[in-house]
Each structure stands twice: as structure tokens, then as C-alpha cells.
Amino acid sequence: MEQKPLRIVLTGAPGCGKGTQARILSARANICHLSTGEMLRAEAAKDTPFGRSLKDSLERGEFATDEMIVDMVSRRIDEPDCRNGFILDGFPRTLPQAESLETILKQKKLQLDCVIEIQVPDEIIMDRILGRYSCAKCGEGYHDKNIKPKVYGVCDKCGGTEFIKRADDNRQTVKNRLVNYRQLTYPTISYFEKLGLLHCVDGTGSIENTANKIAEILGLNEEK
Ligand code: AMP
Numbered sequence: 001m002e003q004k005p006l007r008i009v010l011t012g013a014p015g016c017g018k019g020t021q022a023r024i025l026s027a028r029a030n031i032c033h034l035s036t037g038e039m040l041r042a043e044a045a046k047d048t049p050f051g052r053s054l055k056d057s058l059e060r061g062e063f064a065t066d067e068m069i070v071d072m073v074s075r076r077i078d079e080p081d082c083r084n085g086f087i088l089d090g091f092p093r094t095l096p097q098a099e100s101l102e103t104i105l106k107q108k109k110l111q112l113d114c115v116i117e118i119q120v121p122d123e124i125i126m127d128r129i130l131g132r133y134s135c136a137k138c139g140e141g142y143h144d145k146n147i148k149p150k151v152y153g154v155c156d157k158c159g160g161t162e163f164i165k166r167a168d169d170n171r172q173t174v175k176n177r178l179v180n181y182r183q184l185t186y187p188t189i190s191y192f193e194k195l196g197l198l199h200c201v202d203g204t205g206s207i208e209n210t211a212n213k214i215a216e217i218l219g220l221n222e223e224k
Contacts, residue, residue, distance in 0.1 A: 006085035012118035015129040022089040031085040061176035098188040115192040118203035136162035
């Protein structure tokens with residue numbers, strides 16, 4: 001039986017757990033995880049003039065332009081793996097991006113089902129971001145204090161032994177990213193609230209706990 005498409009925006013401050021929750025939800029609901037941050041980091045890793053300038057601005061925590069991001073997301077949504085739906089992680093990050101999302105979905109005759117804001121206070125965010133790192137091979141996420149691999153230096157998931165930290169996960173850049181979040185992204189929350197799409201989730205508990213709350217909002221817990 002064909003599943004009903006599910007189109008979701010996961011939003012919240014940097015470090016609230018959007019990426020982690022999007023990966024879990026993507027597996028649980030069998031829908032595509034679209035992270036604009038990951039798309040931009042892939043572009044920034046290319047040794048081209050554009051890649052190099054993008055790398056610099058990401059390292060400073062600056063936003064990419066609305067036009068470029070909207071175009072990138074619009075094209076990505078058209079790909080066949082998004083037919084069952086998608087989770088937008090890190091998009092929209094500004095009011096113009098939110099308005100453009102509404103427009104492009106209307107043009108494509110698609111509907112946004114739900115926006116979930118993961119709420120975490122700033123003190124916890126700084127601690128989470130400064131301690132996080134991931135496996136260089138499979139991308140599995142870890143944290144210095146909270147989520148250590150079972151065997152020291154070995155990835156639980158793929159056995160990889162190389163780990164990396166994001167270049168923008170440093171104290172000064174996180175401060176910039178939080179300022180940007182408050183000034184530019186926060187207005188999108190009330191925008192979605194007015195559209196009747198917003199649900200808020202407390203993201204201070206365990207990963208599993210937050211994932212269950214999200215699944216409950218989406219009615220996924222009742223399914224087999
Ligand atoms: P993330 O992985 O979601 O934390 O994104 C990493 C960085 O990519 C952000 O700090 C921004 O510099 C940039 N970025 C990601 N998504 C967007 C977006 N929708 N609009 C503008 N910049 C973005």
C-alpha cells in the first residue's frame with residue numbers, strides 16, 4: 001500500500017537536536033531528510049571559488065542567501081526520493097524563506113503537514129554544541145560528556161576510528177548563530193503558528209524521549 005506523504009519542517013535553535021531527530025524520523029516514517037546545512041557543507045567542501053567563499057561564511061556562522069537556499073531546496077524537493085515526503089532540517093531560517101516555501105509548495109501542488117519546534121534553553125545549547133563530534137566515515141553523532149562511543153575511539157555504528165568536529169561548532173560562531181536565530185529565524189515560528197501548523201516539543205530530555213514526543217505529534221506511535 002502506498003503511504004500518505006508527510007512533509008515536515010523541524011525547527012529550533014542551533015544545537016537543539018534537529019539533525020539527530022530528523023535522522024530518526026526519516027528512518028521511522030520512511031521519508032527523506034533534507035538538511036540545508038549538510039547541502040551547504042557539501043558545496044563548501046568543493047575546491048571552487050564558490051566553495052571556498054561559502055566555507056568562510058559558514059565558519060563565521062553567516063547565513064547563505066535566501067535566493068540560493070530556496071532554489072536549492074525547490075530543486076531537491078522535485079527529486080524522486082521526496083515522493084513520500086520530506087523533513088526540512090534547517091530550512092526555512094528566515095521569514096522570506098518561509099514565505100517562499102509556501103509559494104513553491106503551492107506551485108508544486110504539495111502541502112506542508114506540520115512544523116515542529118524543538119525547544120532548548122541557550123545554556124544547554126552551548127554545552128551540547130561545544131561537546132559534539134561525529135564519525136568521519138558514517139556521520140554518527142557523539143558528545144564528549146553525554147553520548148560516548150561504547151568502545152573508546154571506535155564508532156558504535158560502523159567501527160570507524162576517525163572523528164570530526166564541525167568548524168562552526170566553536171564558542172564565538174555559536175554566539176553568532178544564536179543571534180541570527182533570534183533575529184532572523186524566530187519570526188518564522190509565529191508565521192507557522194498563524195498558519196496553524198506549529199507544534200512545540202521540549203528538547204531537553206533524552207534523544208529517545210524527544211523522538212517519541214515527535215512521533216506522537218505525527219501519530220506515528222500508533223502505527224505498527
Ligand atoms: P546547520 O547544519 O543547520 O546548523 O547549518 C549550518 C550553517 O549553514 C548555518 O549556520 C548557516 O550558516 C547555513 N545554513 C543552513 N541552512 C540555512 C538556511 N536555510 N539559510 C541560510 N543559511 C543556512
